[in-house]
Every structure is written in C-alpha cells, then in structure tokens.
Amino acid sequence: MSDDFSAMSMTVKAHYEKYVYPDFPRLASVRVCDTYALNLESLWARFNGEPLDPTLSRILLAGCGSFSPYPTAVANPKARITALDLSKTNLRKAKQHTWLHLRFNVDFIEGDLIEAVDLFGEESFHFIDCYGVIHHMRDDASAWQTLHTLLKPGAFARIMVYSRQARRSIQAIRWAMRLLQIQDVRKLKALCRSAKAGSRFRECLDATPEAAFDAGLADLFLHPYAKTYTLDALLKKLGRAGLEPLLFIHPGAWADIDAEMARLRTLESERALTANFILFAGRQEDAWMRRGWEHLKARRATCISLNPVIRKALPLFPILPLKPAPKLGFENPAIDLCGKLLLSRFKKPVSRSSIEPAHLETVEKYLQALFLIETVS
Ligand SMILES: C[S@@+](CC[C@H](N)C(=O)[O-])C[C@H]1O[C@@H](n2cnc3c(N)ncnc32)[C@H](O)[C@@H]1O
Numbered sequence: 001m002s003d004d005f006s007a008m009s010m011t012v013k014a015h016y017e018k019y020v021y022p023d024f025p026r027l028a029s030v031r032v033c034d035t036y037a038l039n040l041e042s043l044w045a046r047f048n049g050e051p052l053d054p055t056l057s058r059i060l061l062a063g064c065g066s067f068s069p070y071p072t073a074v075a076n077p078k079a080r081i082t083a084l085d086l087s088k089t090n091l092r093k094a095k096q097h098t099w100l101h102l103r104f105n106v107d108f109i110e111g112d113l114i115e116a117v118d119l120f121g122e123e124s125f126h127f128i129d130c131y132g133v134i135h136h137m138r139d140d141a142s143a144w145q146t147l148h149t150l151l152k153p154g155a156f157a158r159i160m161v162y163s164r165q166a167r168r169s170i171q172a173i174r175w176a177m178r179l180l181q182i183q184d185v186r187k188l189k190a191l192c193r194s195a196k197a198g199s200r201f202r203e204c205l206d207a208t209p210e211a212a213f214d215a216g217l218a219d220l221f222l223h224p225y226a227k228t229y230t231l232d233a234l235l236k237k238l239g240r241a242g243l244e245p246l247l248f249i250h251p252g253a254w255a256d257i258d259a260e261m262a263r264l265r266t267l268e269s270e271r272a273l274t275a276n277f278i279l280f281a282g283r284q285e286d287a288w289m290r291r292g293w294e295h296l297k298a299r300r301a302t303c304i305s306l307n308p309v310i311r312k313a314l315p316l317f318p319i320l321p322l323k324p325a326p327k328l329g330f331e332n333p334a335i336d337l338c339g340k341l342l343l344s345r346f347k348k349p350v351s352r353s354s355i356e357p358a359h360l361e362t363v364e365k366y367l368q369a370l371f372l373i374e375t376v377s
Contacts, residue, residue: 008138009086009112011224016087019185019222020066023215026096028067033313035075037249037327037370040127042307045373047246047282048154049293049302052126054078060125060150061085062113062157063133066093072129073103075309081106082125084116114142117149124150128157131278135161135227144241147281154289156246156282164228165273169204170220171228177221185214188221231264234277243281246290250278253329255368278329296376303349303377304363310371311347314340324371333365343371351377 036042040059044052057079061068064083072081083106085091091108098106111119113133128147137143147157182188192211195202210216229237238244245257252275254260267273282290296302306314313322314335322335335343342359343366352374355363366372 002139005114005139005142008225009114012136013086015218015222015224016085017089019215019218020087020089020093021215021219022065022067023213024067024097026093026100028097029101030071030074031313031324032074032309032316033322033324034327035071036307036309036313036324038072038075038129039307039309039370040076040079042309042370042373043127043156043280044154045375046370047156047280047290047293049296049374049376050154051375054308057127058082058123058125058152060116060128062116062128062130062147063136064090064094064129065132066090067097068129068131069094069106069108070097070101070103073098073106074101077103077105079105082109082120083107084109084111084113084119086110086112113137113146114139116146120150124152124155126152126155128155130157131160134159135229136223136225138225140227140237141240144237144243148241148243148283151283153283154286156280157243158249158278158280160250160276160278161234162226162228163273163276164230164233165268165271166276167226167228169200170208171226173201173204174221174223174226183222185218185222188217189214192217229277230268231261231277235261238281239284242284244284244287246280246282247328248277248279249327249329250275251326251329253278293376297374300352301377302352302374304346304352304355304367304372304374305349306343306346307371307373310335310343314343324369328370330369332369332371333362335371339366342366346372349375349377 040057041052041054055078059072059076059079059081061072061083064085069081069083083094088110091110095108128150130147134140134143192205195205205211208220210220248260254263264273324332326332342362363372367374
C-alpha cells in the first residue's frame with residue numbers, strides 16, 4: 001500500500017477508535033424476524049437458485065463496525081462469519097454485542113480491507129457485507145478489486161456507498177467544519193444548537209436521523225475521509241473490478257436493474273436523488289450462472305420453501321401480525337394469520353406447480369420480500 005493510502009487508513013482508524021459506530025447501547029437487541037434479509041441461504045437462492053449448506057457457508061463482514069456481526073450471526077447461526085475492521089474499539093464492542101446474545105460463530109479480526117487478500121490467503125466467501133465502508137477508503141479501486149477476489153463463484157457482496165446527490169449538503173457542511181477547524185463533537189453540538197431555523201445546516205440536521213447522536217454527528221461532519229459517487233462513477237468502478245449490480249435495495253429502488261438505473265439517472269439529472277446507493281453486486285464471470293437460473297425460474301420447475309429466519313420467527317408471533325422491518329428497499333407485506341397459515345405450508349419445500357392459483361399472488365409477494373425462497377427442484 002502506498003504511504004499516502006496507508007496514512008489515510010490510519011487517520012480513518014483513529015476516527016473510529018474515538019467514535020464507535022454505530023453507538024448502540026450494550027443491551028440493544030434485534031428481533032429475529034428483522035434479520036431475514038441477511039440470511040445467506042435465502043440470498044443464495046435468490047441469486048443462484050440453489051440450496052446452500054449453511055454449515056459450509058462463509059461470510060465476511062468487511063468493515064463490520066460495532067454492531068453488524070450480531071444480527072448477521074442471528075440470521076446465520078450455522079455459518080462461519082469473519083468480522084474484519086480497522087478499529088479495535090468497534091471490534092471490541094461488536095464482540096460484546098455478539099457474545100451477550102450467545103452468538104459464538106464469529107471470528108473478529110483487526111485489519112485493513114485493502115490487505116484482506118494477503119490476510120485470508122486462499123480463503124473466499126459466499127457473501128461479503130461491505131456497508132458504508134468503501135467511501136471511506138482513498139484507494140477504493142483496490143477495495144473493489146479485493147471484494148471481487150474474495151468472492152467465491154456465484155457469491156455476492158452487499159454494498160452501501162454515498163451518493164453524490166444525496167450527500168451534497170452533508171459534504172458541504174463537512175467542508176465547512178474543516179475550514180472552521182471544528183474537530184470534536186462538543187464544539188460541533190454547540191454549533192448545531194445555534195443552527196437557525198430555515199438554514200441549510202438546520203434543514204440538513206433535521207433531515208438526517210444520524211445527527212441525533214454523537215457518533216452519528218461525528219460520522220456525518222467530522223469524518224477525515226468520505227467520498228461520494230454518481231451512479232455512473234459507481235458502475236465504472238464496479239465494472240473495472242469485474243463486478244456488476246444484481247439488485248438495488250435502497251429505499252424506493254425498483255426490482256428491475258435497468259429500470260432502476262434509468263430511474264436513478266433521472267433523479268440525478270433533476271438533482272432530486274435523496275438515497276445513498278445500496279446494492280448487491282456479483283462477479284461478472286458468474287453472469288451465465290445467474291442467467292441459467294433466470295431461465296429455469298421462468299420455466300416454473302422450481303421448489304419454494306421458507307426463509308429459515310422467518311421459519312424461526314413465525315411461532316414467536318402466534319396471533320399478532322408479524323411485519324419484518326423493510327430491508328430490501330420496499331415496505332414489507334404484513335404476515336397476518338392467513339399469511340402465517342400459508343407460509344407454514346412451506347416449512348418443507350413445495351413444488352411451485354402444486355400451489356393453488358388462488359395463493360399464487362400472495363406467494364409471489366412473499367417471494368419478492370424474501371420471506372419465501374425459490375430453488376431448482
Ligand atoms: C460507517 S462504519 C459502518 C459499519 C458497519 N458496516 C455498519 O454498517 O454498521 C465504517 C466501518 O468501516 C471500518 N473501516 C473503514 N475503512 C476500513 C478499512 N480500510 N478496512 C477495514 N475496515 C474499515 C471502520 O473502522 C468502521 O467500523
């Protein structure tokens with residue numbers, strides 16, 4: 001790594017040693033059902049149409065922060081999970097959250113994503129979660145490349161990076177803080193308190209939930225390095241690393257990739273894009289496998305079964321409707337009593353051809369939401 005890149009990694013590390021992110025209370029817990037979209041068996045079925053043995057599955061949390069290992073371990077109790085982060089403090093807190101909830105299938109490793117290929121040797125992963133990390137890396141080209149190298153055939157990464165449009169007010173304020181030489185949260189909070197109603201600063205604070213807590217404020221306005229991407233810049237970076245988008249999942253995203261990209265370009269040209277980019281990306285060389293799965297799916301010779309997380313959550317809500325928090329960009333359908341009875345039929349795989357026409361619409365809704373998963377029969 002060049003000296004410049006390495007110095008920036010150290011500065012970013014120092015930031016996260018000081019400001020744990022996210023800064024949730026030690027006893028914070030997640031509802032099992034809200035982890036449904038992190039379940040690897042279900043994601044693997046969505047993108048590849050194949051069952052995946054959970055005991056053999058490998059997950060990397062690349063830049064795990066202080067919390068994500070815990071919900072990922074809840075969603076994947078049998079998988080081996082590696083949580084990598086630059087920050088010792090974030091790792092310590094992540095370990096506490098995970099162990100407090102008696103989840104022990106996570107290995108915690110302090111290190112730089114840029115060096116992960118050397119760190120892991122021959123090891124590769126079925127799923128890499130890299131959420132809110134790459135935009136903090138000066139050498140992002142190497143980071144994208146690293147993701148590609150660490151993915152197994154058919155594997156995918158979940159990525160969140162800042163959108164130039166959505167982030168423009170925050171970036172402007174961040175620069176202002178640098179010019180004003182504001183470097184600690186106490187001074188920043190004093191400035192926030194004095195922000196006038198109607199000012200761009202006040203509007204930005206009011207519109208950004210993270211501004212409500214110290215670690216969020218520090219991440220927004222005191223971060224030493226945060227770049228942003230236009231959609232086309234992001235696609236170019238992905239493409240150069242041999243990656244391609246599989247599904248966008250930011251709020252309001254459309255399921256069809258091309259339609260979503262067209263929608264995002266329109267929003268960017270109208271300066272109206274308010275969401276950062278959240279997506280699943282896979283290796284370009286696996287596109288033929290995914291096409292094969294789409295083809296099989298279209299022939300309807302498939303089996304449908306329950307997402308293992310939803311299977312576990314169903315009995316926890318015997319009467320009350322269950323509504324998992326939206327994680328794929330759209331509001332989830334509620335699982336009411338009828339929904340529960342219908343879903344219960346999929347505890348064992350059911351062939352698609354045996355589903356009564358009257359239930360197909362609901363089944364499709366649950367498939368889209370990933371409560372149900374579809375695989376080759
Ligand atoms: C904004 S936090 C996101 C944490 C987590 N992914 C989440 O979504 O809650 C960014 C995390 O990435 C880590 N990070 C930043 N640059 C990194 C790098 N080059 N290698 C490994 N971790 C990195 C930081 O230490 C921090 O914990």
